Amino acid sequence: MKILVTGGAGFIGSAVIRHILSNTQDSVINVDALTYAGNLESLPNADKSSRYCFEHVDICNRTELDRVFKTHMPDAVMHLAAESHVDRSITGPAEFIQTNIVGTYNLLEAAREYWNTLNDDDRKSFRFHHISTDEVYGDLLHPDEQEGNALGKELPLFTEQTSYAPSSPYSASKASSDHLVRAWLRTYGFPIIVTNCSNNYGPYHFPEKLIPLVILNALEGKELPIYGKGDQIRDWLYVEDHARALYKVVTEGVIGETYNIGGHNEKQNIEVVQTICNILDELVPKESNYSEQITFVTDRPGHDRRYAIDSSKMSKDLNWTPVETFETGLRKTIEWYLENQSWCQNVQDGSYQRERLGEINLPDIGE
Template sequence: MKILVTGGAGFIGSAVIRHIIQNTQDSVVNLDKLTYAGNLESLVSVVDSDRYAFEQVDICDRAELDRVFAKHQPDAVMHLAAESHVDRSITGPAEFIQTNIVGTYTLLEAAREYWNTLGDDSKSAFRFHHISTDEVYGDLPHPDEQEGNGLDQELPLFTEQTSYAPSSPYSASKASSDHLVRAWLRTYGFPAIVTNCSNNYGPYHFPEKLIPLVILNALEGKPLPIYGKGDQIRDWLYVEDHARALYKVVTEGKVGETYNIGGHNEKQNIEVVQTICHILDAMVPKVTSYAEQITYVADRPGHDRRYAIDATKMSAELNWTPEETFETGLCKTVQWYLDNKEWCDNVQDGSYQRERLGTLAEQTEKGANI
């Protein structure tokens, strides 16, 4: 197969491309705009492969998309290109609407026009795999809201049938893109598949996200900021496990289906940060524990309290389960950041220095300057 991967220079997209080039015989066309979060250094291990090609293209640019489809003639599309940071969406929602909604529409139309030119066999085999997030579902009941409390209680999980109830501009824009993909499936018979995943972590993660932010701040002696009480719960999925799952879906998944992909690792944010501190205490010991750098800051506006994925369908129908536990995956992640300081310095490039984004005060100030 030849697979067109949008957003292939991003965190999850680059993991998908590395997986495909290193573990299959398929070819990849990486289509990426190269925004702040896109970094071709994440693909140095595969860039010399004759099965890899790169196109710097914005998914909102229809003419360029048409050119790419005509030139490369892909057998499938894996659509990962998206603005994805919740805090940034609070400060500047317009980019999320443009990329995640308008961009997905533009890509769908370019892909559909290309699909309609294919012969019967190629048309039947073509797949459009849209990669989304569990945040479209809103949030789930938190243990604190249940009688008796405790994470050991049986609490509901997100399933493929869970209704959408997005809370942030980011998740609302992703929910909209999901609806567009399903509408193209229903109206035009376009061969689409949707996946919704839990929080990813691992190597090559842009340091505005919790885990890389904490690792890098800890090493530099900076505060480790915890929103609110740090009791928000997320299901953590190692990015390379996610890449394997996504390849399973695009090659073996059924058209019209949705698959939830999760790591079976529900952790409170404070637990995640404390675990990173314990790992660093062992790997890079200093006089005091890194946990002493933990600081509590005002919570994010509209912060969802709990996400958790039921990945039973992925396991039962596509024979996929995560290989990494949270502990093994987090140790690998910390070690990667210790070994790749140059990548971390280059990806930040002076435009972002791990400052907090997404406060309402920042949004108000930005609005006053427009």
């Protein structure tokens, strides 16, 4: 296959490309605008492969997208390009609307126009795989909120049938793009597949996100900021497990289906940070414990309290389960950051120095 990957210089996109080049015979066209979170250093040695091609293209540029499709004639699209940081979306939602909604629309139309030119066999085998997030579902019942007959029962999980209830500009923009993609199937018969995944972590993660930010701040003796009480719960998925799942979906998934992908690792944010500190105490010991750097800060506006994925459909239909536990994946992640400090310095080009984003003053409107 020849697979067009949008956002291939980003965190998850680069993991997908590394997986394809290392474990398959497929070719990849990497389409990326190289914004602050996209970096070709996340694809070491990819440009030495005859099966890899990079196109420096913004998905909002329809003319360039048409050229890319005409030039490379892909067999499938894996759409990962997106603005993805919730805090940034709170203070600057416009870029999220432009990239995640308008960009997805442009990509859908460019891909559909190309698809219409294919012969019958190629049309039937073509796939447009849209990669989304569990945040489109809103949040779930938190253990602290269990009352009455809910006590003792298993807490609910996100399934493929869960209704959408996004809370942030980021998740709302991703929900919008999901709706567009499904509408293109219903209206035009365009062959789409959608996946919604839980929180990813692993190597090459831009350090505005929780795990890399905590690792780097800890090593530099800086505060380790935790929103609110740190009791927000996330389901953590190692990025290389996610890459394997996404390749399974684009090659074996059924047109029109949605697949939820989770790591089976529900952890409170404070637990994640404390675990990082404990591993760093072991690997890079110092006089005091790293946990002494933990500080609690004002919570994020509209912060969802719990996400958790039911990925049984992925397991049953596509025979996928995550390989890494949270403990093994987190240790691998920390060891990677310890060994790749130059990458960390290079991606922080002066425009972002791990300062807090998304802090706003909300008006007092009463109860």
